[in-house]
Amino acid sequence: MKKLLIFLLPLLLASTGSICHAQKKKADSYSDFKSRSSQNSITQLIRDATAVKYSNPAQALSFVQEALGMSLTQGDVLSEATCYLLLGEINEQIREWTLALENYNKAYQRLAVKYNASPEYIRTLRGLGNTNLKMSNYEQALVYYNQALQLKLSQSEKTELQLDVSEVYYQQGNYAQALAAIEDLSTNQKIMGDALVGRIQNQKAKIFARTNEVDKANTLYKSSQQNIRAARNAAPAKEEEALKSTKEEISEVLREQKRYDEDIALRNQSIDYNLESQNLSEVSKDKIELSKSLAAKGETNEAIQQLKEAAALADSVSSPKEQAAAYLNLAALYEKNGRTVDALKTYQKYSEAVSRTAQQTEINQLQKAELIRKQKEIETISNEVVAGQREEQTLLQQQQLIIYGLLAIIAIILTTSYFIYKNAKASKRANQLLALKSLRGQMNPHFIFNALNSVNQFISQNDERSANKYLSEFSKLMRLVLENSQEDFITLQKEEEIISLYVKLEHYRFRDKFDYTITIDEALNKETIQLPPMLIQPYIENAVWHGLRYKENKGNLTLNFIRNNGSMQVIISDDGIGRNKSAQLKTNNQKKHNSTGLKNIEERLQILNTVYKTNYTVAIEDLPADSGTRVIISIPNSNTPIV
Template identity: 40%
Template structure:
């Protein structure tokens, strides 16, 4: 009997506990609705999430932001301001890794405001001060940077860190024009045992002192500060190349500072000699990127001295080193410098080859930049989502408290009814205002994305077409023709995607060009279906996947035929686009029976004439450059269709191959 009672008691206890847990979960879910909407869990350890996020900063910044978002949501719901500050610190580190210094400064400041209140004896507080000093220095906020470093120096830090902070303060003093203070500060550090034992601190100290002397135009003292004193063992081995590089080139920051001083004094020979030693050292230590940069700088200095042949040899070495780096940017820079040197020496053929290598590397570099830009924009959007999350959680908290307060007031026999109503109205206004600002922020974010997309479109298509296309959508909506509007928008979006994809390529296949102009003709005919009919005929014997042409070569002439020929015709016109074999190449014919070039010209305003002239000139210049670089023979001819000068015929002749 007693065993039954025990079992029943245990079951009852489990039911109560599980019910309590379920009630707590429901309470938390109702308190922070934004978490469920974003599918964010707050059950993991904040330190663990942040540690994992820091390990992903370089390899997967997006994943790192996801973890910080989860950690920040957990910190806020647990009301842990210390963990919240830690989240802002990691956010700042992610921003720094993406060179988003303004955002990094903002997040570090958020952490600093929290830590200043109750956590000034923590490592996180010292880390935040160090980061604020560093970021503000990069942002050229030297006074602020100095203040944060001075505050860091007043905390409990190791002696080596204190010396480093003092040197950072001295750097800010130099930028603020306080060079005597900076020199005195460095001189006071030199007797320190820790300073003497740290080669890195010694190097930085010499650099700071040299920079201060250079700021005062005391270049002799600046150079002397950067000249190492060889030891007895080093002097005995002075003929050894490794010793010479280690002692003369010094640390990287010293070498860079000495180069700056040589450049300020226009000491070309000393600069060239030092860069030669740096290049040898970097090549020997398997740092080809740094080595090729030095070779390029040597080449530039030699060209300025009129020693072009020597410069070419240096730049050839730079190009070979750049090939081994895998860096598209360095390869593009090296081959451009080499091409310009060849061109200056009259070596046109070699210059052309170097320009082609530069062009190929530049295209790859641009693609890499576009990829990085896309990732960066994604990270910025994620950052905005995190900022919005903190506001949403605050609103959730306010809404929850409002509901709780309302329930309590209802239980109390409607006491102080008028005051309660006023309070509720005030809270409601706050919620509405907060929601309005969040909505406006979302709309601004959406608009930024749209502007970025439109910026790419404008570089390839006539904004006049985009504007009128959108007007057409507006007209369909006004006429309650939602199906037509949706269909037009879908085709228009597809055309935009095709234009964006093709704009990244030097050449596209005829099949891709056919799809693009077919869709463009479809859209224009859909808008002006009462004004013209069209045909698009392609020789079936053509292999459309093997033929390549520059993107957007045909579309401008089709647009010109529609907008300046057929649109003004009183009766329905006709537009014929034919693509067929012409010897070893391909001929593209665009014929319209519109009002003709002469009549169209009479209808244009001065501004329209100017825009059209520039557009045609740009197209012809583009074809001319393609012919020159790729040794091709593209040709474009425009003629009237009839003796009365009505109708227009455009013929585009394309070559069989490109270079």
């Protein structure tokens, strides 16, 4: 700051020229939009943005950027508000609720006084209601929906708002009020249209499912499906989503009541419906759920066939998430029926599908980040246009306000620098989090692969009983690991469960090589202390596979979790052959593999320390006379509250 002021002081002597130069960028933005703007062009840009806001949000943002800049130069408040309304709808689509709320509020502020009877105002109120509903702000959602209901509305607009109010009460668990909100709605197709009638029936079906009136719910659901099928070309995606939600509600109740034949019929009906529209992803989900009822009835072969078809369909539409779900259920079914080899192969496919799901999630996050960056650019340009307007209005006074103008420039420079720094910092943090997830994604398949090799060895030794026992324990462990793999931190209680099960499996395989003990300091609160998942396991794996496994006599492995100066230390000790002797026994490939695993852990710790401002450390000590290794992991107190 001091250097900046020293640099700017000489400019006071030639301030007029300097001010003009500093203002050039904002003035250029303002002049550029002003020269191109007309009411026709603004209206057309808004129409274009509206047409592609759901199918191509990136292109819609480009249209909004142009329309917003022109609206500001024209002083067209209605068009400006419509631009913010479109931004809110785009944010709502990509599930950025906070940004959606900000933009809807900007539209609301510009429409509330002068344009509070316009269609844009009604859309804004619904957008505010929808976003608050998604954020579980139920009372606020009702305020906006009821505010919209006080306006002059068409029959269809009023019906949709009453359905929205019903959904709020439904999500609150107030099913009587949810039903009362739509009780008086007409279901005459000629008046309401097939799609809207279908949605009314669907909402009632969902409510009846929750009040255990499942037969009534099923009848209404079928009728709703027929009406939405009749209006499929005109029915928006929300109608289809509503059908899916109700189907799952009814299915859940039918299974609870063990009415499996009815659930199977419901799923087959849904499969036929979705095959008509080539919605193969939803067909895959239905087949997965269908297999559960078939299995419950004892129709195992048919259940297996449905799961195989579900996996194939998911693969055909590049949906690794559904594919993973199909393989997981199929593997569990194989395992339950004693088909160990098939279960093993299917678990391997499941692991691969989980990895592809993580990659797809990362791509989606990057695409969303680009849309958010584009919106920040729109905000910057709109700020520049507003600044350009103000500069034009005050141009004649600038000679008398030289010093004040210079100070304003300094403030703008500092403010702009601050926002650039803030955005860069946010971008860096986002990239670090993506890198952290990527490293976690590399750890899980590696871990699963090693465990599956153990099962494979039992099978190769014709020890099917041991393989089955090991596979059962391994299934529990894998579920725990995968359930927590997307978390940055898990509790010590969960980590103890995972580690205990893992060491038990390793001991089961190498029981003649080592015994083990796990000790946790009573001063440590297992439910509040948090640490990164899959942080301790690789060091235990190294101790067993590279230290204890090669020892001639039976060794010992100890894990101690202790309190240390308000934080926690994890000490992993073994009396194996030591790192030096282990290195001599390894092949080049094993050395490279071990180095890569430890490097991944180091990179994870570096990113965790940077992102969360912590100080995780790992120290590896060689015990005297190559008598083993000790690893000390220090967990900082910022993520480990101690009681």
